[in-house]
Amino acid sequence: MNRILAAMFCLMLSGVLPVHAEDAVLAELFQSRNVAGTLVISSQDGETIYVHNEERARTAYLPASTFKVLHTLIAMEEGGVADEKEVVPWDGKHRGPASWDRDQSIETAFGVSCIWFYQHLAGRMGSEVYTEYLKKTGYGNAQAGPDVRSFWLEGDLRISAMEQLDFLKGFHARRYPFNRASYDLVERLMLVDQSEMSMIRAKTGWVQKGKPEIGWYVGYVETLENVWFFAMNMDILEPEESRFRQIITMEALKSKGIWGNAGMKKL
Template sequence: MSLVRWIVACVVLAGGAMAQPIDISDYVADAGIENATTAVVVQRLSDGQVWSSNFARAEERFQPASTSKIPHTLIALETGYATPQTIFKWDGKARFLDSWNQDQALPQAFQRSAVWVYQEIAQGLGGAVMSDWLTRFNYGNADVGGAEDLQTYWLRGPLAISAEEQIGFLAQLAREELPLSRRTYAEAREIMRAEVQDTATLYAKSGYNLRRGQDDLGWYVGWVVRGDEIHVFAVNMDLSGFDAAPERQRLTRHVLDQLQIFPLPKS
């Protein structure tokens, strides 16, 4: 069941007034982005109000790419495989980004999307553990495949998740409703914190997926805490190449600004 249909069903069963989902495709167009190849979903947790730019695409599953580093980090912390102080030693092999080619503590590995660190974690914990936790999190199809997929399942599949399913997972994380310890929540928030304003904090993770024979895929997901209010968001979009990667954050920040959730800095 889609997020929108689930909200409607819950409200109807509760006998309350239905908060209609709001179409924000105009915000996507205002940002100069093609709506047909983009999904933007935002949900206010206090009343379940949803804003979406493309309801059909919001239900479509894609590989999560580096946004899976959110559950990946939670699993590493909760199982005790790593702490924020754990140092992962670089093996000396030059990789895609210069920032990956050095020793990494878990917070740096998350912020830099150092794939090799998360491959080491997945390999160390094993497929059964990763699959069990993703199932507990209700994270997309929770499918990590076989042994041959253990270091690529979030990039090449079979793991897949929709924007709406990202919203469901992030809502539980932001509300601290996942089966995790208080320490894991506290450590994860520190690792995920992306930006702080006077009255609001943004927690987020980007993702980029190289896809053969078609445009690449970009993700930006997370939540904003402003006072007692929490908004969760998930954006995915087709990208013409890595040079277009900043469009993920630019579109997200434009929408959050238009919805007065997390304003853009004043010029």
């Protein structure tokens, strides 16, 4: 027993991160669809963690549009826009989905992941602003890179699923240097579904640089009893596979009784 305790103490001193057992239920959700990826679900205090593919969960990728959570906070704090309703006119150039082909504000651009709008904001604010906030929040590797308009899409910024959880926990606890109104706005924009028992706030992402492409789905579920944070990423080989980001995550949350659990108390 003394040897076991001594070994545990040495691990704590060495900073070695704990290894979590592979969750068979989560693994089956990926395997049944022949999808390579990872999913981590953690309670607010971190005492309960479900993991599929921990090695990948600690591997960093470009964040793509999941960065819009922090991006929006920065824009509101630093005057990238006057407020969430300020409209940036569309220049008439087609750059993606039809939902992007219109004048945009933060209220409209966040949900449809309008890249050109957030690139416009980045040009307004400059790289020094981003470098400052990446370091303050400890977001992934905190490397903005040389191109302020694309560092989260194809630049130097990288973040792992585990680091996404850390950031989201800090965001939910409001540990970062942003004002209350900015937090309130982003929380509202992240709301994707709610029931009588709980609500879910989340953001998708899709890294289209390189092969395979990488899909993200990150967020958290709020209930009266707890807050459950999740981060998943997966290889996307064909565009139609992108839907599995939300499908796998929601099925996982349901399988753990976190979402759609009839036993939860009413909010």
